[in-house]
Every structure is written in C-alpha cells, then in structure tokens.
Amino acid sequence: MEPSILNTYQQTAAFAQQEADKYKKMANNYGLYRLLAFGLFILSICAAIAVDEVGIIGFSLAVLVICFSWLIKKQNHFETLGAYYQDIKKVNENEITSIESRGNMYNNGAMVNNEKHYYASDLDIFGNGSLFQLVNRCATFPGLVKLAGWLNAPAKKDVIILRQQAISEIANKNDWKLDIQAHLLFSLKQQREQIKNLLEYLKIPVELKDEKWLSLYSKIAPWLVFVAIITAIFYVPARYFVPMLMLFNYRLVSSRSEIVDKTDLIAGKIGKTLAHFVLAFKSIEGEDWQSAYLKEVSAKIKTGDKDNVSHKIQQLSLLINKLNYRLNLLVKFVLNVFCLWDIRQVIAIENWKKNNHQSFETAFDVVAEFEAIISLASLKINNHDWCIPQIADGEGYTIIAKHLAHPLISGDKRVDNDFELDNAFKIDIITGSNMAGKSTFLRTIGINTVLALCGAPVCASEMKVSVITIITYMRIKDSLNESTSTFKAELDRLQLLLKAVESDDKVFFLIDEMLRGTNSVDKYRGSKAVIEQLIKKKAVGMVATHDLQIAELEAAHPDYVRNFYFDIKVKDGEMLFDYKIKHGECKTFNASLLLKQIGIDVEE
CATH class of the missing domain: 3.40.50.300 (P-loop containing nucleotide triphosphate hydrolases)
Structure with a gap:
C-alpha cells in the first residue's frame, strides 16, 4: 500500500465535508424562504378579507403553489447534494479505516456463512475479522450475496480472466468507484428485501374506479378553477362558485383516499430509494467501459437512448416524489382543490407500470454485479x-x-x-x-x-x-x-x-x-x-x-x-x-x- 492513496482519501474526505456543510447551509436558507412565502400568503388572505376580495385569495393560492413547488425543488436539490457529499466522506473514511485497521462499515457476511462449507469457516471467509469484512463494498443485499457466491466457489478460467480485466479497469477509475459507492450507500440502512419488495410492487396493479373519467377531469380541473377565479374577479356572483368548485374537487379526491393511501403506503417509501438507484444506473451507463466483462454487463441496461433503465426508473421516481407532496397538509389541500393532485399521480404511476412491462430484475442484478467487482477492485486500489x-x-x-x-x-x-x-x-x-x-x-x-x-x-x-x-x-x-x-x-x-x-x-x-x-x-x-x-x-x-x-x-x-x-x-x-x-x-x-x-x- 502506497501512502499516496491514504493522502488521497484524507483530502477527498475533507473536501467532501466542506461541500456538505455548504449545501446544508443553502438548504436551510431555502427552508427560511418557504416560511417567508407562507407568511406572505397569510398577509394576502388578511388583505383579501379587509377589502372583501375573494379573487385575491385564489390568486395568492396559485402563486403560493408555484413558489412553494420551486422552493421545495431547490431545497431538495441542495439537501440531496449535501447528503451525497456526506456519503462521499463516509466511503473515503471507510477506505482509510480499511487500510489502517481492517475495519469496514459494510456487512461482514456472517449471515451467509455456512459452517459445513468446504473452507469458509476454516479460512475466515465470513464474519468478524474475515476476508469478506476486508473486501466487501456491497451496500445492497443482492450485491452481498453475489460477492459471497464468488468467494464460496472457484470460477472458470475464462471468467476469472474477464473479472481480472474488469477489476484492473475499475482500479483506474477510483473516483468513479467512490462516486457509485456514495450513491448506493443508503442501502446499508434499508431492509434486506428492499429490492425484492420494489420489484414485486412494480408487478402489482392498483385499480382505480372510474379511472378514465377521473383521468380526463383531472386534466381539465386546473383550467376550470383558473377560469372560475378570473371570472370571479370581474363578475361578483361567480365568487360563490369558486369555493364550491374547490370543495367538489377536494371531496372527489377524498372519496378515493383509500386507493391513494394504499399507493402511498407502498410507493411513497421507495421514491428516494429509486432516486438513488437512478444515480447508480446513470453512473454505469455513463462510463465508456473497455473491458469485455464490464461492456457485457453494462449493455444490459445501456441502450444509448431514452430507453435506458435510468431514464425509466427516474420517471417513476419523479412520479412517486410528486405524490409525496401530499405529506405537507397545506400543499396537499392546495394541490387537490386545484388539480386533484393525488388522483393524477396515482393514475400516472399506474400508467407507468402498465407501459413498462419488462423485467427490472436484470437491471438490479447489474448493480449487484458491479458492486461485487468494485469490492474486489478495492483490494487492488488499496494494496499496490x-x-x-x-x-x-x-x-x-x-x-x-x-x-x-x-x-x-x-x-x-x-x-x-x-x-x-x-x-x-x-x-x-x-x-x-x-x-x-x-x-x-x-x-x-x-x-x-x-x-x-x-x-x-x-x-x-x-x-x-x-x-x-x-x-x-x-x-x-x-x-x-x-x-x-x-x-x-x-x-x-x-x-x-x-x-x-x-x-x-x-x-x-x-x-x-x-x-x-x-x-x-x-x-x-x-x-x-x-x-x-x-x-x-x-x-x-x-x-x-x-x-x-x-x-x-x-x-x-x-x-x-x-x-x-x-x-x-x-x-x-x-x-x-x-x-x-x-x-x-x-x-x-x-x-x-x-x-x-x-x-x-x-x-x-
């Protein structure tokens, strides 16, 4: 092991901490801007009551939705960047620990150890202080299982040579390796069956009664509310129609709350998970791989156009995140009275599932394969x-x-x-x-x-x-x-x-x-x-x-x-x-x- 690799990890970890602190501060600022926007909205309501002008409230609601959406988007962006750099820091510090004391924040493989295996127990392949603890960089459970399988049995000569070439290639892309490790680090805190549950969810349809009619009305509803508000500004009797229309929209959404809640219960928890996997897929798709092994594996998700797995998974991730806007009660109310937001997102998610029938098992197996190769490459990087x-x-x-x-x-x-x-x-x-x-x-x-x-x-x-x-x-x-x-x-x-x-x-x-x-x-x-x-x-x-x-x-x-x-x-x-x-x-x-x-x- 050359001292220079330790210095590289230490410098990268220090830089990542600085970036994380910077983005955390920026995210906090946008949190304050959201509070300010809400305060201005309250003031507009007071002004509307004072001058007896209902249209002001409708206009303020529309402005609030637009501002809130933009501010939330910016705040989430900075929070994501801050979390990414925190993870970059963690993976670099983990490499330092691995070099200095053989420590590792990744799983030590004790759960897959078999006492009756030909050699695993006698050679300390799994468990505390084991070879697996030294090697493992797999955050996902499928990656862990794949790496364990490789260590449990010899591969054929041609496969060994292909893996050696892949390891050498990734060893020359240490920044890329650390980057994808940071994107997948969240999986360490997830349930073992997270990917299995995700794949099962993609296969289970959620039936929404009167879906065709609701789909059509949810598209026209925002325009109806907008027209009603504009009309109310110039035609006083129409002011009574605006709250009635909004109440109708909210009741329509509420009548389907059971279906919406069911979707949110399953899908709502995986939005951020999918976002992380999107970044991992993009990392794999974005590299120009030279070794035959990595070319073949990455080709399973890399088509060169918008049919890439990352693009499709990103679409679902964005839809689920939009559904999660309902977690803010005020935003939920505003979005639903204006455009039946919950129903629109449930329909969009189900349409995505219907239009993407292909199996994503292969895509997640590609991630597992890369994690296993990355794990072995860490030995070459850290031990020159x-x-x-x-x-x-x-x-x-x-x-x-x-x-x-x-x-x-x-x-x-x-x-x-x-x-x-x-x-x-x-x-x-x-x-x-x-x-x-x-x-x-x-x-x-x-x-x-x-x-x-x-x-x-x-x-x-x-x-x-x-x-x-x-x-x-x-x-x-x-x-x-x-x-x-x-x-x-x-x-x-x-x-x-x-x-x-x-x-x-x-x-x-x-x-x-x-x-x-x-x-x-x-x-x-x-x-x-x-x-x-x-x-x-x-x-x-x-x-x-x-x-x-x-x-x-x-x-x-x-x-x-x-x-x-x-x-x-x-x-x-x-x-x-x-x-x-x-x-x-x-x-x-x-x-x-x-x-x-x-x-x-x-x-x-």
Whole structure:
C-alpha cells in the first residue's frame, strides 16, 4: 500500500465535508424562504378579507403553489447534494479505516456463512475479522450475496480472466468507484428485501374506479378553477362558485383516499430509494467501459437512448416524489382543490407500470454485479504491492508464489514466504513447533487461492495457480446440538474430503493436525492411513502436523510426498520465530519451553 492513496482519501474526505456543510447551509436558507412565502400568503388572505376580495385569495393560492413547488425543488436539490457529499466522506473514511485497521462499515457476511462449507469457516471467509469484512463494498443485499457466491466457489478460467480485466479497469477509475459507492450507500440502512419488495410492487396493479373519467377531469380541473377565479374577479356572483368548485374537487379526491393511501403506503417509501438507484444506473451507463466483462454487463441496461433503465426508473421516481407532496397538509389541500393532485399521480404511476412491462430484475442484478467487482477492485486500489495472479493450465496442480502473505494480517506484522508446486501431484507434510506458523501458512495458501480463483488480486508479489477446489480440515468442533463428538466431527470431515476427491474436479486439501480427538497411537496410525489413501487417489494438498513419524512418509513415497517445516531458535531461554518455511523435517520443538513459561516443569 502506497501512502499516496491514504493522502488521497484524507483530502477527498475533507473536501467532501466542506461541500456538505455548504449545501446544508443553502438548504436551510431555502427552508427560511418557504416560511417567508407562507407568511406572505397569510398577509394576502388578511388583505383579501379587509377589502372583501375573494379573487385575491385564489390568486395568492396559485402563486403560493408555484413558489412553494420551486422552493421545495431547490431545497431538495441542495439537501440531496449535501447528503451525497456526506456519503462521499463516509466511503473515503471507510477506505482509510480499511487500510489502517481492517475495519469496514459494510456487512461482514456472517449471515451467509455456512459452517459445513468446504473452507469458509476454516479460512475466515465470513464474519468478524474475515476476508469478506476486508473486501466487501456491497451496500445492497443482492450485491452481498453475489460477492459471497464468488468467494464460496472457484470460477472458470475464462471468467476469472474477464473479472481480472474488469477489476484492473475499475482500479483506474477510483473516483468513479467512490462516486457509485456514495450513491448506493443508503442501502446499508434499508431492509434486506428492499429490492425484492420494489420489484414485486412494480408487478402489482392498483385499480382505480372510474379511472378514465377521473383521468380526463383531472386534466381539465386546473383550467376550470383558473377560469372560475378570473371570472370571479370581474363578475361578483361567480365568487360563490369558486369555493364550491374547490370543495367538489377536494371531496372527489377524498372519496378515493383509500386507493391513494394504499399507493402511498407502498410507493411513497421507495421514491428516494429509486432516486438513488437512478444515480447508480446513470453512473454505469455513463462510463465508456473497455473491458469485455464490464461492456457485457453494462449493455444490459445501456441502450444509448431514452430507453435506458435510468431514464425509466427516474420517471417513476419523479412520479412517486410528486405524490409525496401530499405529506405537507397545506400543499396537499392546495394541490387537490386545484388539480386533484393525488388522483393524477396515482393514475400516472399506474400508467407507468402498465407501459413498462419488462423485467427490472436484470437491471438490479447489474448493480449487484458491479458492486461485487468494485469490492474486489478495492483490494487492488488499496494494496499496490499485491499482484493479479496468473491462472495456470495443465493436468497437474500449480501453486507458485513469491512473497506470499496472509491478507488479514497487517503489513507491518505479516511474514511472507515463497512456495512452488508446478503442474504436479504432491502431498506436502509440514512439521514444526507450536506457534511457529504452520496453521497460518496453510490458511495463507488457502485464502489467497480463494481470492485468485474469484478474480481478485492476491497478497503476493507473484502468483500462478490452477483452478482448484479447496477443502479444509482445520477447526474441527464438536456439536452438542447434533450430539457429535470431536472425533465424530473429524471422521465426518474426512469422509467429506475423500468423497470430494473422487467426485469433484481438482481438489486441493489443507489439513491441520488430523485426528486430534483420539489417542496418540490411533492418531498416528489413522493419519498415516488417510494420507496413504489420498496418495492412492492421486489427491493433492498439505498436511500440518506435530507428529514427526508422518514425515517418514517421504521415504516411502519420494515421488509424491515432500517435507517442509517451520522451526524456532532458542536464545537465552527465549524462543525466536522467523515464520519462514523450509525444506525438510523439523528438529526443534518448544512444548516443554511453553509449559515452563506457565510454571510447569517437564522431565527431560
């Protein structure tokens, strides 16, 4: 990670705060102007009463509606800009937090974790302090599910390469990335099913009785009121007709209040939601994408004319927002007596739904797809020393890496290692002392391979990897709910592994201390038998163990088994760890020293 990216985020966050403060002040000013306009309206009513001129009231109402509409529009515009810059600040500050402490305001994915998944729990893919917490930039639930799916299973080679190209393109458009994140940030506070509910609403019609007649009358009503007011100014007896006409209009709207309220209950809550999605759609449609992947995905909503999804969704958003004018009781009264506002908007919304029969599921899936790509691109943007891995071909298994390290360990603490498995079939036995780094190395191999095979950058200077299916055997736990002992849980996991080796394509296993739930003799015999069976099945993977006898399998199978180890150095009674992997068997162990440190002496 280069310090310059931190500086960029800090400067952008500071600028965004200044802009947010500016627009908040401007919005407050227009709030005061609205209050002033209402005050002038009250004065005009007093003047009309004083001179006994009803026409003044009608004229003032018309002026008030026009002024109020304009002032509300301006105030909403500045409030929207202020909220946008607040969100820009938040997404930039979130990137700073992610770089400095691995924190993230986005969901950590605990809700989609599956304890029985091949590797998710053992490799810390989901949950607090997980890979998902580091990576995720998906505000919508469909985006979160899509990203989780990518991390849960390897993609095909051609898909991986297409995603890599897309990630590289977005990594060069960091301002665009932060912009669309800001537009979608509102979704973090929304219900999980917000998009599903929205799509269901678009399919449900609202029937309005006498719709044709009401549609026609609602168009003529404003002109009737206007003509009545003008007539009343010049013909005194007509003054009594104006309030009667207005009362008729209001009663007409009130008689349909149940339908209007039903529409408002469902649609009224999604107006702002749609407005945010419009901006997200426009962001995607407005870019000239070069990578094949992003071109293909964006083409689903990008037609180049007014049939773009953003234009259609914006039409609905504006109609719903107009219906929301009724939330202000005074404005509601004025609009309804002049032009049957509520009825007009309900009819307009239903007409939009009738004229837009196409499915919008695809459009929102495009947003989810972009969110997932954006999430992976954040790794490349924030970690310039990470690499895009090469995807290897060949019948054998390939994992070749230089300076490979664990992405969830901070840069100042993690230790990197080199590793090479080049188009081969091998089982690597890794021995070593307690806390020397065996388990961490297995997880380092696993978690970087997961990243590589979903298209993401990896925490290494170079990496080449086959498309493989990882299965882990690490944190085996008993289960009281399922009446499962630790040993039974281990047997179940081994059965899963052996079955996968036979049925799945290119399984790569990571085993950390096999059969811990039994005695040492059975542990050794069982572990040896399992590894020999895996060799017969031409399985490939790594086994970390404290049992030195397992390392003797290299002599029995020199073409298939390789020994590696992590060791320690003891200096003046102090243990020194270098966390570097080495070829061969471990000769130095530290259990006795660790026990002595807690006051237990072990006989030599």
